Each structure stands twice: as C-alpha cells, then as structure tokens.
Amino acid sequence: MAGPGDDCALTRVRPGWLLVSKVDQLVEGVHFSDVFRPEEIGHKALAVALSDLAAAGAIPRWILVALSLPPWVDDRFLSGIARGMSRLAHESQVKLVGGNLSRAELLSLTVTALGEARPAHALRRSGARAGHELLVTGTLGDAALGLRLLTAGRPTRLTKAARAQLAPNPRVEVGKLAGRYAAAGIDLSDGLLQDLGHLCERSRLGAELELAALPLSPELRRLAPQAARELALIGGEDYELLFAVPPDAAGPFRRAAARKGVALTRIGRLRRAAGIRLLDEEGVEVPLPAAGGWDHFRPAT
C-alpha cells in the first residue's frame, strides 16, 4: 500500500472515455463493528466504492485509500485490512495508486474509486423514463438480516446473510455491461425503498413495486413473510444494483447478466405519477412499511 507522501499517481484514461469518480468512507462503530475481521473491513471499504462505480456503468480502474489508524491497530490488523482490500482489488482488476495514513481515535477507511465509462454508456440516477422496468441484481435484505444475526456476536459458522453483511460482493461485472442496456442505475446502500426514492426523485418519476417479485434468499424466506419483505424493502447495505431499463432491453440485459452468473429480477416499473406504490400478488396497493424516514417517498397530498 502506498504510504503518505508518495508521488502523485499518473494514469491514463482511454481516449474518448469519461472519468468516473466516487469517494466513500467507512467509520468504525458506524459502518462496521468489532465482529468484523480486518480482512472484511478492508474488503467492505473497497466493495462500497466499487458498487457505486458499477451502478454508474463504469469499469473500475484505480483506487486511492486514506486510512485513519487508532493506536489499537497493530501491524497484524493493518495487514489484514490490506489483504482484504487487495484481494478484492485484484478480483476487480483495480490498482491502488495512492494512499495516506493518519493517526486518529477511530479506525476509518476512505476509498476514492476511479473508473472509465464510454460517454454513451455512463449511467446517472436521472436517466430513467416512465415505463422503464426496474431490474435488481441478486437478492434483497440479506445484509440487514446478517446485521441482526451478528448483534449477538460472531458465530463460528457464518450464514449467507451474515456474509452479505460482513463482505458484500460489489456487482462489478454487471456494472460493466449495464451501460449497454440500462438508462439509469443506483446501488442499494440505504435500502430498496430509499434508494429507489433517490432514483425517482432525480428522474422526476414515481414507481410501482411488486412485492411478490422481490428476490429473497432461502434464508430470508424462512422468516415470516412480512418480516422478510420489510428487510428487503428497507434493509440497507445490500450493495445490489437497481437499474431502470427500457422494456425491450430488459430481456437482453438479463441474459447478458446471467452469462456472468448474476440473476437480474424485474421488481416493478417507473411511472409518471409521483410516489412509490407497493402492490401485492393481486395488484392491490398495500401500505409502505411504517419504519421512520419514509414520508418523503409518499406522494404529496
């Protein structure tokens, strides 16, 4: 890992491509706790930043990492962080080009991810249109379930949900494809309803979600249906990707993602009328979850 005071990185963006950049920060006690192993902390800090680039349809290329290290972080712990981050960087074909180490009271990791996108393929949240389908990668609610499972401490054997919380997999490969098919994208860090709300707001649209269509893992399906749906709707940190896709592109996009081993599920569509509507199996509207902070997703009355 590059130390403080190193040279600036000199890199080359492909001619005609856009530079895509995003900064994300993970702070001890806020974004991770002492059930996390150092490898998982390093992995997650990078995963969060790569997930944003994937939602923008970008190919990740370079990262710069600033670490704030409290006195309790010893060499072994720091090596663990570096190992977790390096492994994911290698898998995702990104190169660490800059670093900074500071002393601090709390451990924090700030990752700036830099990538490239063809101008015609770069996705923003504002690109969606009424009638576009909503497609989501993977399954929803696992990371939030994992967070609950881990409150009691780290079990000797981790379930998939616990792993989704500890070491989320950014959807880098789907992100690389997405620009060819999707019109807008966002990653699910704050929970489906909230992040869909961001996308709707920026695209000046509303949405309909089909509750029966929400992709749930077997582990989530073992919960009461109401509890599982709430986790899927408002549980955060899934780092799955949500795309708005023109209807005729949805099938080809799903097949292209499937070839990369990732399921894309249609969970609803965008519409002109403001607000997010939840529909049950019969197409009947059901109330939004009562969790705090959802008021701004309801249509203005």
Place this chain on the structure above:
Amino acid sequence: MAGPGDDCALTRVRPGWLLVSKVDQLVEGVHFSDVFRPEEIGHKALAVALSDLAAAGAIPRWILVALSLPPWVDDRFLSGIARGMSRLAHESQVKLVGGNLSRAELLSLTVTALGEARPAHALRRSGARAGHELLVTGTLGDAALGLRLLTAGRPTRLTKAARAQLAPNPRVEVGKLAGRYAAAGIDLSDGLLQDLGHLCERSRLGAELELAALPLSPELRRLAPQAARELALIGGEDYELLFAVPPDAAGPFRRAAARKGVALTRIGRLRRAAGIRLLDEEGVEVPLPAAGGWDHFRPAT
C-alpha cells in the same frame, strides 16, 4: 458540497493528457488544532492536496472530499469549512465533484485531488539527475515558526508566519509551469531536509545545500541565525515546492515564476554521491541539525 450517496462524477480528461491523482487527509489534533478557524481547516485540507498536484507539474481540475464529523461540529462550523475550501477551490479553478459525510469522534477531512498533466510535463520525484539545480518557491520555515507562535493561543493579529501555518498557499500557478522546466518536484510538507531526502532517495542521488542561500522571511530573519536555519531545514508544512532543474532551464523557470509573482531561489544542487551536505558561506561543510530522524540522510559509512 455533494452529500453522501450522490451520483458518481463524470468528467473528461483532455485527450492525450495524463490523469494525476493524490489523496491527503487532515485529522483534528494531528494536522490542526482548536486555534484554527473552520475556514482555515477547509482551506488547509484542500491546500495540502493541491500542493502535491503542483509538485507533479499538474493542472488541478477536480476534488472529492470526505468529511468525518464529530457531534460538536454544528452547521455554522461546517459552513465555515465549506467556505474556506470553496474559496481556495474557486481561486485554483478546481471543481468539487464528490463528497461523503460520516459521523465520527474526531473531525477529519480527506481530499482526493485530480488533475491533468501533459505526459512530457508530468514530474516525479525520480526524475532528477546529478548536476541539476535545486530551486525552491517562497520562503522556508515560516509555517513551523507559526506553529510555535500559535501554541500560546491565537493572537488578535496574526503574523505572516502564523498565517503560513493556518492557511498555506499552494503553489498552483508555479506547478502549472513547472513541467516545462523542471525534471523532478516535491512539495515541502515534512521539512526541506526530509523532503529533499525523499527526492534524493527516489532519484538515487545526493545533494549539497548552501545555507546562505536558504530563502528566509523577514520574520524568520529576526530569530537567531541558527534557530532560523533549523526551522528552514527541518520545519514542516511550508507547502512550498522544491524542483530539480537542469542548469540551462533554471533562469527561464525563475523568470516564468516571477511573472506569476513567485520567487524561485536556487539553494543547492544534486550530486552523484549519496547524502545531503550542508555548506556554509565559505563552502565549508557543517553538521546536519541534530533533530531526531535525520540519520537516513547521512551517507552510509
């Protein structure tokens, strides 16, 4: 300032130019104290990052900023930070393209600075050759003197040295010129001897410094000569730029910098033999300051 969860930034690097990137972090209690006004904290966090880009001969273009905010930071304080940073960003013609806010126990500011450089003009620390002249911008030791002055608290009227500590001016305009004249560059964050040591190490060279040539401000000249020289040699945080320049380019570089209002002073030269030698007015070698941590600048014996 962009909030958490914003879109990725999409920007365009000029065709054929390199992307130059650097991350720097300022942490409360380490890099700034409670004598700093919020405007100065915001200014300094950006100045430190821009200084690195200037040393690389780059034109700064974009910044991404991650802030960790402890509970005591209120809206007014945060606005002050933003104001100080925005003012310098505007002066330096850089655009804030990404941000992240996190809760934390200590205030910290992580700035990723992105710029552009022509491939032939990008400077590294490793580009110096024996016989190159050492040119430095501005004056040395002021920020370290300022730090001492401020330990007693913030006076009602700040001296220039105190201002150099609180709100250093990154040498952005000289950085933009530097690639046409210099062969290597570094910014003086850790003190002249230490940063020159980095440049020597990376270029596999040694250096001679002429003590009488060190540019000192009138405020520093009022100290005992020995004390003034020590501050100039080992005082950190000047954020002046040190360049290795081929002898025939030194004059034109000095004139070009003078047209931008910045004095470049010749303080010595690089040589093949390892180690840094200090020479007095008669050219007689004098010992390096006895401050800790300098051993690795001495030639191996």
